[in-house]
Amino acid sequence: MEHVCIVCGHVHDEEIEGKWEDLAEDFLCPECGCGKDEYELL
């Protein structure tokens, strides 16, 4: 199960960017600037 940005397809890497649950609410996709809400669990 991975968190994938619906706009640019960026896959959140927990090893590099930290655990999904620990991310701040104002986290933005490093590639396109999407918010956390715009990630889908695939």
Place this chain on the structure above:
Amino acid sequence: MSLTLDNLASALAGESQAHIKYRYFAKIARAEGFEDVAKHFEHTADQELLHAWGHLELLVGKPTTEKCLEMAIEGETYEFTTMYPEFEYRAKAEHNIEAVKEFNEQGRESQQHAQEFKAVLEKASKRFAALSKIEKRHAEAYQNKLNDLKNKEQWAQEAGGL
């Protein structure tokens, strides 16, 4: 619908059919070893495709991607709710078993296509919504920078006036 729009729709149907037919004929010719004939059919098919696009452009203009998806859903839905069920019914009445099977299968495939297009449209809508949020953030960030600049100018002016 005006006569010309009707004619454009007929011309689109005709050119589309010619395109499909020539692709099919090319396949037959190639299988029989007539590569040059196959190429000729394919060359003509490509031209028919461009003609069909020309007619289509006059009929629907240049719709947005969202509108294209809506039209695709509408077309596939018509196929599986109206067209194929009617054709299947007629084929049954005429005891054309092969056609019954074909219409039945194609109807189900159209239904699947409609569902797939709906899923794509849903995903695209989510993406558009996400993009508009990003643009809003960008606009706010620019506005903040602009406000900073204005404040600095004002300070500079006030300091100069002292």
